[in-house]
Amino acid sequence: MSPAILIPRQITRQLFPAVKKLAPLLNAAAFTNDGILRAELTCRAAVATVRREITAASAVYVTWDVRGRCRYVGSVHRGAPTAVSNRLAEHHQHRTEGGVRREEWVLLTVLPMRVDASPPVVLAAEGWAARILSPLDGVAHPQIDLVRPPAVIAAAMGT
Template identity: 50%
Template sequence: MSGGPIIPKAAFVSLLPALRLLRPILSVGEGDRRALSALTCRARPEVVRNRITARSAVYVAWDARIACRYVGSVHRAGTTAVADRLAEHYRHPREGRARAQSWALLTVLPLRADATVEPARSAEGWTARILSPLDGHAHPGVDIGVDPSALWDGAT
């Protein structure tokens, strides 16, 4: 998409280890900064709804200084899955307002169309482990003794 924000270099560099690790399950190339730019936008549900159509994805919220604030995943029917989940985050009774104020950009890592909920949750866990988000700590656990590529084989 032209005219949209370019993914900041700091965010792209931070994401590279996760992109390499998740390569077998992602529907975007690991080193494709242009594709990630199209999947990065202001962290506002209405903007995400108009730009992102992934039904299954890992998403990363960045603050204005490009620090990773949050990592989450979504696996739902419908092309507004990511935007709907973001709106839910902002409606959270205790943390919603702070999230809406501090989450400036959202990068979405869309998963393959045949992905199921289990690899989506595992991909979230690995991405959170790599990025160490400042907010949110209830990420799915990962077994660091198991090569993640084995999880993607046959998990879809």
Template identity: 50%
Template sequence: MSTTLTVPAAIGQALRPVLRLLGPVLDVPTTAEGRGGSPVVVCRASPAVVRRRVAASCAVYVAWDSRRGCRYVGSVCRQGPGAVGHRLAEHYAHRTAGLARRTSWCLLTVLPLSEGISLEGVRVAEGWTARLLNPADGSAHPRVDLTQTPAELVSRLVQQAQFTEVQYGTRRSCHRGLCSGPGVHSSRAAVPAAGRAQESVPVQAGDNRSPRGAATLQGLSTGSASSAQPGLL
């Protein structure tokens, strides 16, 4: 029997609000890449079949029974193309619930998520999916902020990552003495000034310190004025 299935009408209808909400964070392939351009992979709820059919490493998955009722909603974010199949095998191996799951879970619909999505984004996607589908099994789903959709969360995380990258790049430039801008002094520019201050230190008669030692003490007394303080977080 072929493992290629189409989404049953009842399941497709149940998933419709989920697809609308998660659309911006789903990995939607082109028709040429397979799945007919659909964001949903549907297959028998068998770990071996899922490993062959699902290559996503980050995804939300939904288990359905023979009556097309939603039994379980979960998510996975792991390295490797067999992540969803491996996770399903763990569900079936559960000491107390494994047998019931193997008996009642007939179909699995998998929603692959966009490449590069964060673990927090995956958890939010799972939380929203569980809230919309109300699965019969499992209750330890991530809590969601009702004012923040997965797309808004991902957008915020991307902005934070870009800001962090800019900040890191600025710190690295300042460390190399390449800072510029109002209130930022280059450490390279400060070196000649410090050198001039050291050269102008007079040596008093009878002073036991060597000229080099006196210059060093003078340099320490003025060092705080010449050291670069970028003031970055």
């Protein structure tokens, strides 16, 4: 793992409500003993960096620009530890948006899901994260069920 980067306070403030809401669905290893999201889950949004530093087979991910604004919220559930970096590579290779994404998406935060999270649970988590973070890019986020917040979904999974 490369030296830790300094996560801008603005990003930490924006992430807090999303992490708090999604906590019942996230992998417990994503948190410190104090219940704070591990700093090493945010890194430069470069495919090689993410591949080297992040291992998550199932996650919600958030990209940030140089001003600390949330650019994109997505999710992945592929079963391989390189799932997030593989998905980022697909974003970067997009025919029309790839170049802008490589330039604008400077940092990436990964919220690893519980190992028992099914694809519909991961999509629900993405929907909640997008609702809270209001990303500038991307509008095709999963619909959320307001009567089934993450805590209810987690209880149904068996906490």
